[in-house]
Amino acid sequence: MQLINPQMVQELLDKLQDQDLYIHLEMTTGAYASHEDESKFTASTFIKNGVVRYNRGTIAGFGPYRVGLKMEQGWVYSQGLTHFDETETERLVMAGHDSDGKLVVALQLSKEPF
Numbered sequence: 538m539q540l541i542n543p544q545m546v547q548e549l550l551d552k553l554q555d556q557d558l559y560i561h562l563e564m565t566t567g568a569y570a571s572h573e574d575e576s577k578f579t580a581s582t583f584i585k586n587g588v589v590r591y592n593r594g595t596i597a598g599f600g601p602y603r604v605g606l607k608m609e610q611g612w613v614y615s616q617g618l619t620h621f622d623e624t625e626t627e628r629l630v631m632a633g634h635d636s637d638g639k640l641v642v643a644l645q646l647s648k649e650p651f
Contacts, residue, residue: 538620538621538622538623538630538632539620539621539623540600540619540620541596541600541602541618541619541620541621541631542621542623543596543602545621545623546596546602546604546621546629546631547594547595547596549625549626549629550594550595550596550604550606550629551594553594553628553629553646553648554591554592554593554594555590555591555592556590556648557588557589557590557648558588558589558590558591558646558647558648559586559587559588559646559647559648559649559650559651560584560586560587560588560589560613560644560645560646561584561585561586561643561644561645561647561651562582562583562584562587562613562615562643562644562645563581563582563583563584563585563642563643564580564581564582564615564617564641564642564643565579565580565581565582565640565641565642566578566579566580566581566641585651586650586651589606589608589613589646590608590609591606591607591608591613592607592608592609593606593607594606594607595607598616600619601616601617601618601619601633602616602618602619603615603616603617603618604618604631604644615631615642615644616633616642617633617641617642618631618632618633618642618644619632619633619634620632620633620634627647627648628645628646628647628648628649629644629645629646629647630645631643631644631645632644
């Protein structure tokens, strides 16, 4: 993975628009580390292989980035994205890593299940 190139990500968002896609979306504030320090507040979100269809996808910000997917009945929104897989041409794989390199957020879209 490399640092996000907003133009490349926008091109992939445009390419995948108006199609049924599988989504993988996760976010964690350290839910896996709470056993080491019970005083830490932890939160997490996870969805894998849900199906979405968006009519507008947008990347914004200057890094970390945010991506919004406008659907007929609502939005999917992810913030804190820092990296993407530049080798992917048929799906979009993005992640956000903290200053220690740990995964904080992931947003992935694909025509095939994950």
